[in-house]
Amino acid sequence: MANGNVTPTTAAVFIPEMWRDAILNYAERQFRLRNQVTDFSDMLSQGGDILHIPRVTEESAAQKSAGSAVTYTNNTDVETQLTVDQHWYNAKRVDDIVRVQESADLFNQYTRSMGYSLAKKVESFLAGLIQSATxxxxxxxxxxxxxxxxxxxxxxxxxxxxxxxxxxxxxxxxxxxxxxxxxxxxxxxxxxxxxxxxxxxxxxxxxxxxxxxxxxxxxxxxxxxxxxxxxxxxxxxxIYYAQQISPRVQSEYDIDYLATSVVTDTLFGGTLAKSxxxxxxxxxxxxxxx
CATH class of the missing domain: 3.30.2320.10 (hypothetical protein PF0899 domain)
Incomplete structure (x- = not known):
């Protein structure tokens, strides 16, 4: 007979959502470089791990001489390849998730740490690309x-x-x-x-x-x-950048450990626009x- 009590088991579907919102909100607040480069993430929505980005060769105008035909030119355009190969994650198994959430300070520390770790990997990767130019x-x-x-x-x-x-x-x-x-x-x-x-x-x-x-x-x-x-x-x-998996959170309750397993990850890549x-x-x- 149900007694009307709300327990970690009956509230389990709500708990992962609380983790997801907090982690992603913090991660977004930490992105700076990612928002200051050219983002091709939309082009990877259908899958694939390498994005081919054509670069049109600069044209030169030709002077027209009276009575003469124009000369047609053809350029050999080049491309830049962007490989999505940076997969980073952060995982925690948290005992007694309800008790953790009752402590706002502890909950905030966990989510700040997990969200920041993802944002930091993206930012440091882009900084490394910039610094690789010579x-x-x-x-x-x-x-x-x-x-x-x-x-x-x-x-x-x-x-x-x-x-x-x-x-x-x-x-x-x-x-x-x-x-x-x-x-x-x-x-x-x-x-x-x-x-x-x-x-x-x-x-x-x-x-x-x-x-x-x-x-x-x-x-x-x-x-x-x-x-x-x-x-x-x-x-x-x-700098060209593409993110195939935006920072996401997946979680489930592990009855063997009486804990909730939480994993957050992101998949992205980037490249210099030219050599x-x-x-x-x-x-x-x-x-x-x-």
Whole structure:
């Protein structure tokens, strides 16, 4: 005879949903780089592990001579292949799930940890792709130390390759130490040089430097090792990304352990839009000196 009590068994279908929402919400809040690159995830909805992305060769106009026929040309276009081969997961078996959920602090710690672990893998993977570019390297004079001349040197490389770095789609990521160095440059903090109403000296927020979106990330090294990339400029079209399995959660109650098994995972891939040494790729890496 039913007694009307709600137990872990009768409420089991609700418990996994609580885990799923909390984990995915936290993961989404941690994505930055993923939202700043070209995303082809929709093209993988029907399956497949390699995405072929054609790149149309730049055309050159020909001058027309009076009375002469036009000349037809054909280009051999190339492609970029994006392989989806990054499968990462986090798994926990949680005893007495109801008791865990009664403690908001403990529940939040579990979900924060699992969600963050997935987001971190995606972000560090994309940071590694950016740092693998070699076509437009700029070597600093001292570890993690910037001057406005060094930044302008990087911007010139972008202009030489016909990239408009002030289009809102270019980003400057810096290691914490490099970011602090940029913070000390008056061109980005002094009101008479910035020419706007913001006060970075008061709130610590530079946000933009020479029209670039400026952010700090620990995925860029500041430990002073020889040749490490301590900052990078890139644009949205420099990196291709695709996610075949968005962060998901699967769970079931294990009667043998009197616990709920929770597994969260994601499957994704990415690539540089062009070869790493191509100066037209649109990536500039600032490296610590030898």
């Amino acid at each position: 076509g437009n390297d700029v070597t600093l004079g001292a570890d993690n130390t910037f001057t406005t001349a060094l930044i302008r040197s990087g911007l010139q490389k972008l202009l030489d390759a016909n990239h408009d770095y002030a289009d809102g789609e270019h980003y400057l990521y810096a290691s914490p130490a490099a970011y602090m160095s940029i913070l000390s440059l008056g061109d980005f903090t002094e009101a008479n040089k910035r020419g706007d109403g913001e006060n970075p000296l008061a709130d610590g927020m530079i946000m933009r430097a020479y029209g670039l979106n400026l952010l700090s990330s620990s995925d860029w090294d500041d430990d002073g090792d020889t040749g490490d990339e301590t900052a990078s400029i890139f644009n949205r079209d420099s 790493a040494n191509d100066t037209s790729l649109g990536i500039v890496n600032f490296n610590n000196p030898s």
